[in-house]
Amino acid sequence: MTPQDLAQYRAQLLQERQSLLDRMAQQRDGATSRIEAAVAHFARTEDSTAQVNTARDLELALTEHEAAEMQAIDEAISRLEAGSYGVCQDCGEHITPARLTAQPIARRCTACQSAAEKNAH
Numbered sequence: 001m002t003p004q005d006l007a008q009y010r011a012q013l014l015q016e017r018q019s020l021l022d023r024m025a026q027q028r029d030g031a032t033s034r035i036e037a038a039v040a041h042f043a044r045t046e047d048s049t050a051q052v053n054t055a056r057d058l059e060l061a062l063t064e065h066e067a068a069e070m071q072a073i074d075e076a077i078s079r080l081e082a083g084s085y086g087v088c089q090d091c092g093e094h095i096t097p098a099r100l101t102a103q104p105i106a107r108r109c110t111a112c113q114s115a116a117e118k119n120a121h
């Protein structure tokens with residue numbers, strides 16, 4: 001992998017990180033107003049607590065998913081800086097440029113990734 005390749009993946013990761021941050025900010029506003037709407041709408045009904053909990057659960061689920069994505073991006077940037085970027089963590093082979101371009105946070109080569117997904121199920 002050339003320094004130019006590394007710079008390109010780094011730029012791509014930083015861009016993804018930024019768009020994730022933007023998305024999180026937008027969703028947080030959205031989720032907050034959904035909770036407020038739910039509180040206002042169900043304030044005088046019997047099941048108000050259940051409705052509000054659902055909106056909060058939704059927000060928590062979104063946040064968890066984004067936190068995991070953010071962590072994956074940060075880890076990829078650390079690997080770039082440590083010089084271990086683009087190497088499969090399972091078999092130690094180089095991950096193909098096509099796969100890295102499509103998914104710069106990839107930690108495994110295609111073969112190991114599908115093996116890992118099979119094991120997870």
Ligand SMILES: [Zn+2]
Nearest residue numbers: 088091109112
């Ligand atoms: Zn592998």
